[in-house]
Amino acid sequence: MESVLTAILTVGAIGMLAGLILGVTAKIFYVHVDPRIGQVSDILPGANCGGCGYAGCTDLAAAIVQGNAPANACKAASDELAQEIAAMLGISVDTQERQVAQIFCQGDAAAAERKFTYMGIQDCRAAQEVSGGDKACRYGCLGLGTCVRACFFGAMHMGPNGLPVVNTELCTGCGSCAQICPRHIPKLIPVSQKAATFCSSHDVGRAVKDVCTVGCLGDGLCKKVCPEKAVTIEKFLAVVDPAKCTGCGLCFEKCIPRIIQAVVLTRDSKKKAA
Amino acid sequence: MQDYLLMIVAAMFINNIVLIRFMGNCPVVGVTSSYESALGMGAAVVFVATMAGTTCWIIQKTILEVLEIEYLQTLVFILVIAALVQFVEILMQKVAPPLYRALGIFLPLITTNCMVFGVSVLNIKEEHSFMQTLVFSLASAVGFALVLLFMAGLRERMDATGRVPQLLRGVPITLITAGMMGLSFAGLLGMV
Incomplete structure (x- = not known):
């Protein structure tokens, strides 16, 4: 009987003591958490x-x-x-326009040349480490889907032609894909942007032509034709300023490789047609 | 001195707490998906296991053995470890906020980690002195942290390759990897 009593009392006492110490420390070391x-x-x-x-x-x-x-x-x-x-x-919020990711490369298997057959780890970051990637264009999409796997919201998938496709309905514009891509092919654009150059190559026109049929030549025809001066050429790549672009479409006709295009937000096959 | 050195090597590698004694397997699967979280968990375990091991040893020697109620060891140790973790958490939030933020969610997780409890019991079972308890607890926990880091490194690589079959992704391949690591560590058995 005595041993049972000792057991109960000891464990009870230890528990009480621990509780007391915790209670006191919580009071002494109280941290105000909002x-x-x-x-x-x-x-x-x-x-x-x-x-x-x-x-x-x-x-x-x-x-x-x-x-x-x-x-x-x-x-x-x-x-x-x-x-x-x-x-x-109780604070105000400046509503900022929603951004979505778009893939700034059109060099699919048919359009872009490859330097060699890459058979290593199926990850763009790994492929980039092997002689700078298997793609002849050093700016183009490697097409191993690292961005697709990085998407937290299931908004991306690999298209049939080896390029990732963004589902803009699901895209939240968090930018995870843009960050993880070794070549930063997915870029965030405002959801209202009407036209964009779907190419990332800063190479000169001739070098682009050698490796890809759908690369920006940087010839500036689009810049000349734009009535709003929305297109600028930055290092042989046409860049559309979303604030100025009205989506008139004059540049679409002038672009020889058909790289500057209307941004059709539920893209896929529709955009190819445009 | 040499005894302690042997003890450290034995606790870290030869009788590794995770791979040979099979304690604390939950975090090995749970928090090893990224290197940072493995590091956080590892650091938290090293800290808590050392504290808990020594505290439990003191309780055992000064209370349980004096009153001859050693059979209550399990109950009392769990109580003490839980209270201790809470205590450390409260203290750390006030005294060292950066450390608190770094260890963050891992501290409460450790409350019920069987590796911490296991080290405390092993100390008693192997009749360690106080210094031995301190060294053994620390070395065991460092061994545990090492396995976490190894596993996290392996898993990050496996995730990056994407060559693991769909069927085995995530927990299954982690368990298989843990088994292989256990086998290779078993090769060291009997060295000390």
Whole structure:
């Protein structure tokens, strides 16, 4: 009987003591954690994609509450969510236009030359390390789908021609694909942008022609024809300024390799037709 | 001195807590998908296992053995480890916020990690002195952290290759890898 009593009393005493110590330390070392941080992180998508530049959704929530980040800093959250966060914290939100990723290369298996047959690790980052990739164009898509695997939202898949395809309905514009691509082929553009040059090559026209039938030659015909001066040539690559472009389509006709095109946001086969 | 050196090598490699004694397998599968999280978990375990090992040893010697209730070891150790982890977490949040942020979610996870408990019990079972307890706990935990890092490195490579068959992706291939690592570590058995 005595031994049972000893056991109960000892364990009880240890438990009580531990509880007491914890209670006292919690009081002494009390850290004020803003309850709003929890509420904000509940609203955020919780994918921890890191598109905002913070370590995760909770980290961003803390930054928003402390005023270090705007309410719409989460690239994956819809505008409604940003409004909800702003309303809860009583701050205003400058609505920023939604961005989506687009693939800035059209050099599929038929159009672009290959230097050699790559049989290594099926990952663009690995392929890039082997003599700078198997593609003859050093700016073009390697087509091993690293961006597709990096997408947190299932918004990408590999198209039939060996180029990734973005489903803009699902794309949240977090930029994970743009970041992981060794050649930065997926780029974020505003959802309202009407035309873009779907090529990333900064090589001179002749070098481009040698390796790809659908590369930007940098000849500037599109620049000359544009009435809005929306096209500029940056290192042999035409760049469309979304703020100036009206989508008139004059440049589409002038472009010899048909690289400068209308951005059709539910792209796929439709865009090829355009 | 040489005894301690032998003990460190034995606890880290030859009787590795994960691969030979099969304790704390959950984090080996759970938090090894990226190198950073493995490092965080490893650091947290080293810290907590050393603290818990020594604290449990003191409790055993000063309370359980004096009152002759050693059979309550399991219950009391779990209680002590849980309280200790909570205590460290509260303390760390106040005193060392950067460390708290780095270890973050891993601290509460360790509360119920059987590797921490296992080290505490092994210390008693093998009749270690206090210094031996300290060294053994630390070395075992470092061995554990090493396996986590090895595994995370291997898994990152496997993920990057994308050549693992769909069927085996994720946990299955991790378990197979753990088995192979266990086999290779078993080659060291009997050295000390």
